[in-house]
Amino acid sequence: MVARLQQCLVLGGLLVAIAWASIWWSRSPLVAVLSLIALTCTHTTVLAIEFVASYRINGRDPLARARVPQCIRAWLAESWLAPRVFCWYQPFHSRAVPDHLPANGRRGVVLVHGFLCNRGFWSPWLRELRADDRAFVAVDLEPVFGSIDHYAQTIDDAILRVTAATSLPPMLICHSMGGLAARAWLRDADPTRVHRIVTIGTPHRGTWLARFGRTVNGRQMRVGGDWMQKIEGERASTRQVSFTCWYSNCDNIVFPTSNATLPGADNRLADGRAHVEMAFDSRLRRETLALLAR
The missing domain is CATH 3.40.50.1820 (Alpha/Beta hydrolase fold, catalytic domain)
Structure with a gap:
């Protein structure tokens, strides 16, 4: 179910982006380009909000809080990795490597x-x-x-x-x-x-x-x-x-x-x-x- 749901979201998002760019390109290429950039940056904005919340809440935790540069690096890494996971691995690649059950006596x-x-x-x-x-x-x-x-x-x-x-x-x-x-x-x-x-x-x-x-x-x-x-x-x-x-x-x-x-x-x-x-x-x-x- 997750694969189908995320397939619909990914393909639907692509169709909306293409349609929007097609409509605006003849009127204002700049608006079309900026709109596409804004769309692709939506998830990075959500992630940024999560990291800010995490940093603030962790200030009251007994374990040491991360440094700001660490949080920024983690935000950039997650912004790059999350689309691969949620837009490729899970919706389109979930069955690429099937379960493997060799009877070789090694712990699984x-x-x-x-x-x-x-x-x-x-x-x-x-x-x-x-x-x-x-x-x-x-x-x-x-x-x-x-x-x-x-x-x-x-x-x-x-x-x-x-x-x-x-x-x-x-x-x-x-x-x-x-x-x-x-x-x-x-x-x-x-x-x-x-x-x-x-x-x-x-x-x-x-x-x-x-x-x-x-x-x-x-x-x-x-x-x-x-x-x-x-x-x-x-x-x-x-x-x-x-x-x-x-x-x-x-x-x-x-x-x-x-x-x-x-x-x-x-x-x-x-x-x-x-x-x-x-x-x-x-x-x-x-x-x-x-x-x-x-």
Whole structure:
């Protein structure tokens, strides 16, 4: 569903841009060009607002706030990367690398994306895992705007598939809301069925931005909300599994910064990286995949 939705948005946006430019070109080429520039800069403006909010809110967080130059660099990086993810990988490339389940006795991976994403988000990871002949399943969380609790069965099915192929508990790698979905799965699951859970920019204690959420899963990520309080009360389940939590002081979606960490977990700073950018950072990917050998 996410792929179709984003395909419609991308193609619809292109048609609108072409139509607008065609109408105005004969009247005023300058207006046509400036309009196209303004259209392409819309997402950078939204990102800038997010980074400003993150910087201000993080001033009250116990973890050190990023420096302004770091935030600017992260904003530019996210402005470049986000269109590739949301306008290409996810809408048009989500099935380019299918799930891979070799029976080679090596530990496999289950990849769980975040809000408004699909398995295409993991494209660089999937290519690397496939080249290494490592078993993996990348899930699509449906319904897109449903309860996070509903994603537990999808994760369970993926774990079963990887385990059946490798005879080993897989490692879960989760981005953003995907980490909360993994915790929802863990609530009623046997923790020995997974080797480790790695979260990347997951709002373990909610995120300030979720106050603007209107979908079911968006509201569930509100700081201090009913769903977050419930899963916080069930934190004992997280102590039964090894967690590695990547967090960033420049996360433009999940803030305050400390909300992406868990007490007692292997919390690792992706210094100066934006929310989507974290999952595309080569060092983060390398260190995460190295955990398969532990």
